[in-house]
Amino acid sequence: MTWTATMLALSGMVAAAESPNTARLTMVLPFTGDDAKLAARISDRLTLKLSRQVKRLGDKSDLKVLSKIEVDEAWGQGNGPKIDTPPAEIARWLRQAAAHVAIWGNARRSGDELVARVKVLDITEDAGTLQLDKTFRQKGERAHVDILDPIVEELTGHAVRKPVEAGDVPEPKQLGPMLSKNPGFESGSGEKPDGWERIDGLTTFWLDDPTGAGRGKVVKMDTRMLQSQADEWWKKWRAGAPASRAPEPIFAQPPAYDSVGGLHGAHYYSDAFEVTPGKRYRILADFKGKTTDFFFAKVFVKGYGTVPPTIREDKPQQREIWRTYLACRNFENAWKHYSETFTIPERGVRMSDVVTVQVRWIRIIPYAYWPPGLFYWDDVKVVEEPVKP
Numbered sequence: 001m002t003w004t005a006t007m008l009a010l011s012g013m014v015a016a017a018e019s020p021n022t023a024r025l026t027m028v029l030p031f032t033g034d035d036a037k038l039a040a041r042i043s044d045r046l047t048l049k050l051s052r053q054v055k056r057l058g059d060k061s062d063l064k065v066l067s068k069i070e071v072d073e074a075w076g077q078g079n080g081p082k083i084d085t086p087p088a089e090i091a092r093w094l095r096q097a098a099a100h101v102a103i104w105g106n107a108r109r110s111g112d113e114l115v116a117r118v119k120v121l122d123i124t125e126d127a128g129t130l131q132l133d134k135t136f137r138q139k140g141e142r143a144h145v146d147i148l149d150p151i152v153e154e155l156t157g158h159a160v161r162k163p164v165e166a167g168d169v170p171e172p173k174q175l176g177p178m179l180s181k182n183p184g185f186e187s188g189s190g191e192k193p194d195g196w197e198r199i200d201g202l203t204t205f206w207l208d209d210p211t212g213a214g215r216g217k218v219v220k221m222d223t224r225m226l227q228s229q230a231d232e233w234w235k236k237w238r239a240g241a242p243a244s245r246a247p248e249p250i251f252a253q254p255p256a257y258d259s260v261g262g263l264h265g266a267h268y269y270s271d272a273f274e275v276t277p278g279k280r281y282r283i284l285a286d287f288k289g290k291t292t293d294f295f296f297a298k299v300f301v302k303g304y305g306t307v308p309p310t311i312r313e314d315k316p317q318q319r320e321i322w323r324t325y326l327a328c329r330n331f332e333n334a335w336k337h338y339s340e341t342f343t344i345p346e347r348g349v350r351m352s353d354v355v356t357v358q359v360r361w362i363r364i365i366p367y368a369y370w371p372p373g374l375f376y377w378d379d380v381k382v383v384e385e386p387v388k389p
Contacts, residue, residue, distance in 0.1 A: 023064040024100040027071045030080030033107045042107040049148045053156050061156055080104050087130055090121050100124050112331040114143035118151055144293040171339045176384035179273050183381035185217040191243045195271050201243025202233050203266040213335050219268055221368045221375040223261030225249035230260050256372045265369030272361040278346030280385040283326045289375030290333040297328040297368040303359035321349045322359050341385055
């Protein structure tokens with residue numbers, strides 16, 4: 001009998017059981033892998049997602065998923081079992097921990113593919129036989145999230161409920177009217193593309209595409225230099241110094257935590273443009289640069305409104321009151337297209353018990369940070385989302 005069939009058969013008996021002692025204590029042990037942080041994130045998120053699935057299923061499942069803290073107390077913090085650990089060894093440990101089900105595995109990346117091998121041992125059945133030994137694969141920028149659903153479905157025998165996310169709204173074949181200006185950075189003069197701020201010549205550059213993709217003008221970001229050098233230059237740049245006077249970069253030495261990529265990151269602001277509260281828009285961008293699943297480039301959408309003066313001010317101020325972002329995960333360091341929808345808050349943003357402020361303007365801000373490197377942007381824009389008929 002397969003693991004899923006076993007789970008379904010046992011689930012049918014749970015409804016008849018009245019004692020809470022029939023629950024099978026289930027532990028997701030720390031995953032292993034060359035990238036320890038990736039392995040830890042997979043096991044931690046699997047614990048959370050499996051726990052939520054079991055809670056949603058109610059009496060359809062007899063699993064009781066122990067928290068990470070409970071697992072750490074029983075297993076001990078540190079590395080999890082190796083993927084080839086004999087089931088008998090895991091079984092002995094489960095008996096000592098007074099638990100019933102152990103889930104462990106290995107997670108690794110191969111290009112933009114995430115590969116997770118998962119094993120399950122349930123000593124309420126056969127202490128010497130694995131109930132599951134299966135490899136799961138997922139590609140794309142959301143692989144670290146999407147790979148969890150089939151694992152949880154295999155473990156519980158029930159489909160995972162998938163809420164609609166903003167990025168799940170398909171990009172229409174015909175885009176709505178564009179609000180932002182000069183998305184391809186093709187027009188402008190000097191150090192400033194039309195509709196965008198000046199480049200600083202140290203972390204941001206406006207130039208012909210150097211990647212060989214023939215994209216015309218692009219914006220390049222560099223996050224490798226020392227943050228202290230960037231801070232010193234930015235003071236002069238904000239005071240009016242031209243990008244042509246930017247210093248030669250002093251690159252941070254490994255592990256480069258003191259680099260721009262490790263601290264502030266590189267931003268590039270568009271001009272502000274008006275939006276309508278309650279209206280749905282779409283942010284789009286083409287991006288090239290090496291990222292990870294946890295540290296990735298973004299295009300921030302920052303919303304501004306007119307805020308009443310404080311005791312230290314004599315007139316209303318225009319301030320940032322709201323934001324969202326477009327996630328740009330890129331494991332291949334290749335040009336990719338990104339698109340996501342967002343809605344301006346219809347009822348405004350509550351600033352206090354008596355003050356609510358409407359978002360009237362937005363700016364779009366490409367942003368890159370870790371790992372330190374070179375990043376490229378093109379076709380960054382906001383359009384109106386077509387109204388469904």
